[in-house]
Amino acid sequence: MLGRLNSLIQFRHSPSFSSKVLRRQQFFGTKTLCFVGQDQMSSTLEADAESVLRLVTPSLDLKRHKGQAGKIAVIGGCREYTGAPYFAAISALKIGADLSHVFCTKDAAPVIKSYSPELIVHPLLEESYTVSNFSEEERRKLQEKVVGEVDKWIERFDCLVIGPGLGRDPFLLECVSKIMLLARKFNLPFVVDGDGLFLVTNSIDLVNSYPLAVLTPNVNEYKRLVLKVLNCEVDEENPEDQLRSLAKVLGGVTILKKGRSDLISNGEIVKSVSIYGSPRRCGGQGxxxxxxxxxxxxxxxxxxxxxxxxxxxxxxxxxxxxxxxxRKAASLAFTKHKRSTLTSDIIACLGESLEGICPAS
Ligand SMILES: NC(=O)C1=CN([C@@H]2O[C@H](COP(=O)(O)OP(=O)(O)OC[C@H]3O[C@@H](n4cnc5c(N)ncnc54)[C@H](O)[C@@H]3O)[C@@H](O)[C@H]2O)[C@@H](O)CC1
Ligand SMILES: Nc1ncnc2c1ncn2[C@@H]1O[C@H](COP(=O)(O)OP(=O)(O)OP(=O)(O)O)[C@@H](O)[C@H]1O
Ligand SMILES: [Mg+2]
Incomplete structure (x- = not known):
């Protein structure tokens, strides 16, 4: 097992890697040639994502009970955004998690519940308009109440996803900061995305030196993070080295930088995933x-x-x-729906794509 795992994570030099590179060169042209050259120079090579998928996906076993395949909670969803937390939470279930919760604002909860009866939705978070007439003491008490409610649940979860559709309301973000500290207290891993990254970029200490934090920035979110932490612009020539430095300066958090190729680093190794996905860039894929x-x-x-x-x-x-x-699911959805491919079409392809890589039986 150890040898197999190491060989998946370590650098790949297999003939199939070369043929994939060739296919990408044909598709993307000279830019890919440049990318491959940098890969080789900095020892950053494409991860064998399919083998990792086969390795980590648990087999379906009649002896297992509900919850053993994963209990996930999304902290997100406000007046403006109800789609994002739904997409994150339902994707977790579609892949094979047993339970998926959403902690959102009171306005967003009935909407998210109406998308799916599969999700457990907690109308807990509060925005500034609720507290506009509150004294400091009343605000503090309300925050304590919100965090206390999350505290009742937090030990049951295997991982949190903080930020999809969270919005940027200051009072709400203060509460979420406290939820992040609570998660750290329980050594609970969390993925920070969307407006969670807006919060973290302005309060780096929330994730600093927490190895169980994963940040998943898109192009904008990455720019802001690099500017704040490294005090410079994004280095398009040497993205792997800059990503490694960023993760290192943040004390070994893992960063998944999204883009044409997804780049992943924890400050030590850098891996890329460049499997062909889809040319549709509809919102919600992140x-x-x-x-x-x-x-x-x-x-x-x-x-x-x-x-x-x-x-x-x-x-x-x-x-x-x-x-x-x-990427596999996006590619499959695009084959079926072409220009009209939407995020819900990609979600509908998650099961079939995973089944193609590691069949359930
Ligand atoms: N259907 C949905 O409900 C969806 C909701 N989404 C949510 O939408 C929110 C924003 O995500 P995006 O990917 O659009 O975020 P981005 O930061 O990529 O872009 C948002 C917009 O805000 C602008 N902006 C940049 N810096 C800013 C700042 N400091 N303050 C205010 N605005 C700034 C950008 O120029 C951009 O136009 C997130 O919570 C995300 O999860 C998206 O996930 C897409 C789908
Ligand atoms: N230029 C690209 N070419 C191919 N795939 C891409 C490209 N950009 C992003 N992706 C894929 O789409 C996924 C989502 O990335 P994207 O940048 O759209 O996230 P996002 O902006 O956070 O999305 P969301 O709308 O959900 O907030 C990435 O993991 C990656 O696999
Ligand atoms: Mg996003």
């Missing part, structure tokens, strides 16, 4: 990714905790698996 990372990270953690000798980072495995599956 939300699928954040929910998926949470599930695969939990599964990787289970796998590794059963094998003391394994030193691999479950967050890296989770990111590779999630990125690979999302």
């Amino acid at each position: 939300d699928i990714l954040s929910g998926s990372v949470a599930v695969f990270l939990s599964w990787a953690q289970q796998l590794i905790s059963g094998h003391e000798s394994l030193s691999e980072n479950p967050a890296i495995l989770g990111c590779i698996a999630a990125s690979g599956l999302l």
